[in-house]
Amino acid sequence: MSALLVVLLTGVLTAIACALPGSFLMLRRLAMLSDAISHAILPGIVLGYFLAKGPNFALGLLGAASVAILTVGLIELLQDVSNVAGESAIGIVFPAMFALGVLTISRYYANVHLDTDAVLFGNIEFAPFESLWVGEHHLGPQSLWVTGGLALLNALFVGLLYKELQLATFDPALAATSGFSPRLLHYALMAVVAVTSVAAFTAVGSILVVAFMIVPAATAYLLTDDLRRMLVLAAGCGVASAVIGFVLALALDASVAGAMASASGLLFVTAALFSPSHGLLARARQLRRQRLEFATETLLLHLRYHETLPGEEHELEVAHLSNELRWTPRFAQRVIAHAQRSGLVQRTNGHLALTEAGRAVAEHLSARTGAGLERARA
């Protein structure tokens, strides 16, 4: 298999593995926990290195995973026993752990294969060169086995516990009464996040893990309200980021992990702007339409009130509206045009009059607001 393809595939598999637990982290408002875990596991990796007296994947994974669980426990302990708010507890625990890791590395392992750059940026570029051997058999690049296994494991976790995860995320109180422990599920999710962070992090570095956990999930969250669809979309966005980032990194000759994470940011910004349901543009358009509709209703009520009173024909003049309703002339024109288009109002030499349809709508509105006022007074 070509070396470049291995790098790309490692990225793609990591994206899938991270997006699934990441979606639940994001929905449960624990996004920053992934940042904390990915930094805090450094001393665990050093511990594994120390115990194995050299680079050893299994011991490193074990050490890091146990430190990750310890970190989550410490953060929750801090929140429970003290007056420390959630995010402050996170901000105390993970820098301390990371500092411990950096210190041990620079003190004892300054010249070995464990430099801090690799921790932050990852060594996805080297993925093709570390092979997995079982006895005499060469099984191909280790990173593919690790990230592939991880993606499969996480898909199984989410697939088997889908209903439970969904309930515990959206209605923890109901979940607690339905006979399973949301707390246990929470720790299971934390364990999955920890193992994913650790294994992915040896392949791609801590930044990419954090980015792949949160950013594609958030992108999917902007595109749909359906949890199943969101999980699929999150994985899809992750894969797309990996591919785009890979191409970008080749073009710029820059860090592959960094480029993949940047690409996920690019996709997120695109979704935040252009999502048809929750994008900023869609919301602005919706707001504009609602404003126009409300103004049209105001216009109808205004016309209905004044058309019945004698001697107030001037109230029906177009020019008068901007004064009376405090609309700018341009906005007044827009509202009138909208009302005319909808067939609610007609315009004859500078005067406005309700059409039959317009009067019917106005009667209905007035009855509704009248009833509302009655109720408010009572």
Place this chain on the structure above:
Amino acid sequence: MAWLSLLADYTMRNVVLGSALLGAVSGALGCFAVLRRQGLLGDTLAHAALPGIALAYLLTGQRALPVLLAGAALSGWLGTAALIYLSRATRIKEDSALGIVLSVSFAVGVVLLTFINRQPQARAVGLERFLLGQAAALTADQVELMALLSAGVLIVLVLGYKEFALLAFDAPFAASLGWNTTALSLLLTTLIVITVVVGLQAVGVVLMASLLIAPAVAARQWTDRLHLMVWLAAAFGAISGVMGAWLSASDRGIPTGPVVVLVLSAITVVSLVVRRVRAWLARRAAKGEAER
């Protein structure tokens, strides 16, 4: 006096002064961030500053500290703006917004850094020092710049103390008094941006969060009064700055930032334990009183 002779050493004096100053300012300012539940803002900000540093170098070709810091401040500030806008204008929650801005801007920074490093003429620009910090490499004019910026932050903090205090404890009340709370919180955020940027080269991007949060949390365990908390946090910050610089100077292989953070963490743990013990003693005394 052994420690006085340390101060006589040129490099050592810079490192000790710089770290103490940084610890004091971020400790004092961190109180307001923690009370407003914005503890992790500093973390995100520090990461968001990275692309600014790289871009400032790429655009100007200079590696002078003021240029790099200006870039860092600008992109840190933009990151905060993006953060606030995301959590207000879209359905993205605040913690996700923090994570998104943090990871994406850091990734962009890393892409730019690796891009710079692969340019032939720019092998040893040394921008990596901002990742983990290198207090040991602080020079006198860098400490001077740090002192200047920190003094500015402290002056604004003292002048606006009453306003910031009300903002931290009861922002709606502050708004009902007719204060412009948006402008106030923007000012407070700007102070945090400056502090983070000043701290970057001393303790680095990753550990900056701790310098804002830990002193404030430790101080909170000793008192319920804000001004005492601010003084204590500043003292804790300064002490750990000095201790960190001193401990790491005893051995060249140890970076300053992690040591500062570990000292700070130790202070925090002791403070938390002491508070628990005091609470337990008070409960026991009250119980004894009731039985008598």
